[in-house]
Amino acid sequence: VKGFATPPFLRRLGNLGALGGMFVVMACGGKPAAAPTQTSAQPVTLKISDYSPEQKDFHKQVADQYHTEHPNVTIEWNSIAQAQYNQTMPLAFESHQAPDIFFWKSDLNPVLTMSYLFDQGWIRPLGKEGAVPPDWQKRWPDGMFVEGVNVKGGKVYGFPFTDNKIWGPGYFYWNKSLFKAAGLDENKAPSTWNELAQDCAAIKSKEPDKFCAAVPLKGTDPQRWWFNLAGSIMTDQPFFDLKSGRFDLNDPRLLKAFGYLQSLYKSGYVAPGVNDKDFSRQQVAAGQAAMYMDGAWMPGVWAQQGFDSSKYGVAAMPYPDDAPRGGLAQRYSENKYWLSSQSTHPQEAWELIQWMTQPDGFFAQGYLKGGFGTLAYANNQKYLTDPAMQQVIRVGTTKGFRALDPEPLLKCPDLTKSKALSDASALHPNWEWETITDAIVNNKNFATTAKEVADARQKVLTEELDKEKASGLKVSLDCYTFADWNYNQDFDVSKYTKQ
Amino acid sequence: VAEAEIVAAAPAGRLPSLEATRRTGGTALWIVLFLAPFIALYAGFTLWPLLATVAYSLFDWDGIRPLSHFIGLGNYQKIAADPVFWKAFTNTLIFAVLNTIIKLPPALVLAIVLTRKWLWLKRIFRTVFFVPVILPVSVAGLIFTYLLNPSNGSLNAVLRGVGLVHQPIDLLGHDNTALMALVLISVWQVFGQYLIYWMAALQNVPDDLYEVAEIDGSGEWSKLRHITLPMIRPMAVIITLLALVNALHVFGLVVTLTSGGPGRSTYVMSYFIYTEAFSQIPYKYGYASAAALLFGVLALIFVTTQGFFARKAEILRRAYGV
Numbered sequence: 001v002k003g004f005a006t007p008p009f010l011r012r013l014g015n016l017g018a019l020g021g022m023f024v025v026m027a028c029g030g031k032p033a034a035a036p037t038q039t040s041a042q043p044v045t046l047k048i049s050d051y052s053p054e055q056k057d058f059h060k061q062v063a064d065q066y067h068t069e070h071p072n073v074t075i076e077w078n079s080i081a082q083a084q085y086n087q088t089m090p091l092a093f094e095s096h097q098a099p100d101i102f103f104w105k106s107d108l109n110p111v112l113t114m115s116y117l118f119d120q121g122w123i124r125p126l127g128k129e130g131a132v133p134p135d136w137q138k139r140w141p142d143g144m145f146v147e148g149v150n151v152k153g154g155k156v157y158g159f160p161f162t163d164n165k166i167w168g169p170g171y172f173y174w175n176k177s178l179f180k181a182a183g184l185d186e187n188k189a190p191s192t193w194n195e196l197a198q199d200c201a202a203i204k205s206k207e208p209d210k211f212c213a214a215v216p217l218k219g220t221d222p223q224r225w226w227f228n229l230a231g232s233i234m235t236d237q238p239f240f241d242l243k244s245g246r247f248d249l250n251d252p253r254l255l256k257a258f259g260y261l262q263s264l265y266k267s268g269y270v271a272p273g274v275n276d277k278d279f280s281r282q283q284v285a286a287g288q289a290a291m292y293m294d295g296a297w298m299p300g301v302w303a304q305q306g307f308d309s310s311k312y313g314v315a316a317m318p319y320p321d322d323a324p325r326g327g328l329a330q331r332y333s334e335n336k337y338w339l340s341s342q343s344t345h346p347q348e349a350w351e352l353i354q355w356m357t358q359p360d361g362f363f364a365q366g367y368l369k370g371g372f373g374t375l376a377y378a379n380n381q382k383y384l385t386d387p388a389m390q391q392v393i394r395v396g397t398t399k400g401f402r403a404l405d406p407e408p409l410l411k412c413p414d415l416t417k418s419k420a421l422s423d424a425s426a427l428h429p430n431w432e433w434e435t436i437t438d439a440i441v442n443n444k445n446f447a448t449t450a451k452e453v454a455d456a457r458q459k460v461l462t463e464e465l466d467k468e469k470a471s472g473l474k475v476s477l478d479c480y481t482f483a484d485w486n487y488n489q490d491f492d493v494s495k496y497t498k499q
Numbered sequence: 500v501a502e503a504e505i506v507a508a509a510p511a512g513r514l515p516s517l518e519a520t521r522r523t524g525g526t527a528l529w530i531v532l533f534l535a536p537f538i539a540l541y542a543g544f545t546l547w548p549l550l551a552t553v554a555y556s557l558f559d560w561d562g563i564r565p566l567s568h569f570i571g572l573g574n575y576q577k578i579a580a581d582p583v584f585w586k587a588f589t590n591t592l593i594f595a596v597l598n599t600i601i602k603l604p605p606a607l608v609l610a611i612v613l614t615r616k617w618l619w620l621k622r623i624f625r626t627v628f629f630v631p632v633i634l635p636v637s638v639a640g641l642i643f644t645y646l647l648n649p650s651n652g653s654l655n656a657v658l659r660g661v662g663l664v665h666q667p668i669d670l671l672g673h674d675n676t677a678l679m680a681l682v683l684i685s686v687w688q689v690f691g692q693y694l695i696y697w698m699a700a701l702q703n704v705p706d707d708l709y710e711v712a713e714i715d716g717s718g719e720w721s722k723l724r725h726i727t728l729p730m731i732r733p734m735a736v737i738i739t740l741l742a743l744v745n746a747l748h749v750f751g752l753v754v755t756l757t758s759g760g761p762g763r764s765t766y767v768m769s770y771f772i773y774t775e776a777f778s779q780i781p782y783k784y785g786y787a788s789a790a791a792l793l794f795g796v797l798a799l800i801f802v803t804t805q806g807f808f809a810r811k812a813e814i815l816r817r818a819y820g821v
Contacts, residue, residue, distance in 0.1 A: 093563075273650050
């Protein structure tokens with residue numbers, strides 16, 4: 001006698017019902033129910049979020065490798081575009097669906113990222129309540145764990161991820177075939193502003209259908225060239241001068257940098273159009289333009305576009321011929337991955353962080369070989385095999401190329417509670433870039449508008465600092481002023497006088 | 500039995516009224532039932548966000564921290580003194596007016612042609628003109644980014660090829676041409692939509708009016724002047740105001756083509772609100788909400804005006820008996 005068998009369609013219906021029920025339970029369960037657990041052999045899923053979609057394949061390899069080494073841990077690594085990420089992460093925390101580990105770097109003041117995240121209640125200390133093994137900290141050079149930056153009340157909350165000596169703007173890239181076609185030495189980059197202009201003249205005369213320089217001007221993309229020019233003559237700190245404690249778009253040295261960029265444009269050396277960075281990069285890769293300035297990440301970007309490192313050269317950005325050299329800014333700003341306060345598996349997440357930060361581990365090797373960047377805790381020279389990246393490292397580690405900037409936070413710890421600088425910088429967020437582009441393409445007077453921008457921001461900064469001071473915070477414009485510092489010299493920790 | 504007695508006792512003239520009442524009660528229930536989903540959605544997705552925006556606009560709020568720093572009309576005072584807001588405001592009005600003026604008359608002319616009985620391949624023409632409407636704005640933006648690019652865009656290649664220009668023209672790169680270029684691109688994209696509107700209006704004109712005119716010996720021009728244009732006037736009012744209101748919401752093309760630039764020459768209200776709200780952390784939700792609300796008031800004025808003209812148009816429509 002056959003037993004009663006459920007008809008297949010009823011079984012499917014039952015499965016669907018169960019699935020639907022699961023969704024309802026998931027949807028209704030806003031807050032995570034489970035309390036933080038200790039490491040166990042229980043299956044654990046760790047969620048990581050960042051905005052590096054170009055690293056998706058690498059992230060999958062990392063997840064697979066970690067799962068092989070830790071069979072009970074599954075990693076779900078979610079990488080989306082930055083703009084989308086910046087909007088979704090606050091919502092994720094708001095709805096208690098935050099990942100276990102997340103990437104965050106404050107745009108306005110990267111050094112204050114921990115302070116900002118702490119205020120939001122988004123982060124928790126690493127290790128056992130912020131006490132991390134000394135051996136782990138030794139993976140970084142001395143002085144990288146700083147109170148107020150990645151340590152709070154003695155508890156460690158963050159760690160420098162990207163190396164801040166090599167990583168950053170300051171690199172000049174050129175298409176070798178266009179240099180050769182113009183009769184220039186394909187292996188020699190211009191080292192001064194005049195040399196760059198002369199090379200452009202040669203390219204324009206020999207290759208009239210090509211362009212000398214690809215300068216992106218759309219949105220915030222003028223920064224690609226601007227930070228290099230500004231750093232060569234003064235500093236690339238985003239429009240704020242730590243020597244004078246002032247917003248500095250109208251500083252005579254920056255006006256000179258602007259004048260130089262405008263002269264290239266007026267001479268017809270720059271590819272026309274208000275293009276974005278992707279278009280400009282593609283122009284160089286496609287041989288339509290010869291020169292481009294940007295950051296250390298370009299070899300990775302161009303490798304993805306099929307532009308092989310043998311076809312282009314890398315050098316330091318050219319310096320002005322007749323002015324004192326500036327220096328690019330090195331800051332305590334590369335603390336990027338954080339342990340979420342909403343993680344239900346903080347111990348497992350912390351173990352993953354320790355695994356990721358092994359100087360010779362799977363993550364470091366893969367990250368460096370993939371050309372995604374340089375790491376603060378690994379021997380970059382050893383694993384970055386791409387010749388262009390090797391050259392980037394040589395340039396980046398040149399003395400005086402990038403100097404450790406003074407850090408106002410170390411002078412005035414109360415700045416972690418101050419909103420004055422961020423309020424001043426947030427006044428029409430893209431104002432400087434809009435002003436630069438407008439003045440270049442419409443041939444407008446830059447000095448007047450630059451003064452207007454700098455004065456408006458300075459006014460907000462001064463007023464807000466005064467208000468905060470009146471409310472009891474130990475902050476003032478002096479916190480941002482380091483008159484005895486030179487742009488291309490490291491600011492020694494011993495020089496800080498706390499207020 | 501009781502009901503039958505009541506019915507029997509009631510004056511003859513009251514019986515239908517009782518039935519009508521019963522019917523009305525039942526109908527009212529159905530009306531409420533069918534309207535409920537819409538009311539719920541409208542309250543959730545229109546009324547609530549509107550009220551929330553009003554509340555947010557009174558706070559200095561970054562959209563994340565608790566809503567605690569009440570500043571009253573502080574955001575509105577700042578906006579009133581913000582030249583970028585007024586630039587965006589003016590640009591939006593210019594864009595909406597130019598866009599409407601440029602797209603509607605040619606769309607009407609083409610609609611008249613496409614509704615002629617003698618025209619072949621009407622459907623193909625309609626489809627051809629409607630295709631840009633279904634293109635996502637981002638795709639349209641990309642198409643024109645490459646088409647108009649002065650380095651290697653097709654437009655400049657053609658102009659230089661035929662010797663009309665020697666230096667490339669950068670339509671999106673100059674503050675005196677960028678906004679106009681955006682207007683024209685937008686017209687290109689929505690032209691088909693308004694063509695369909697006009698065709699719908701034209702097809703509402705009764706054929707017998709034309710037949711009578713033909714019997715009276717009227718020519719095409721006379722029929723257009725004395726029948727077509729007066730008859731579509733009610734619809735024209737609505738189409739025009741719809742076009743204006745839609746144009747006020749321009750956003751996608753600005754993002755993809757100019758990012759508000761060069762400088763701020765193509766800043767429009769939606770882009771201004773977006774930039775203030777989302778371009779930098781901490782976000783300025785409070786400030787952006789105040790700007791959005793002011794912009795909403797502007798749009799509301801248009802909608803209210805639309806209501807006024809629409810009512811007049813309705814009266815006209817009835818007068819014409821269509």
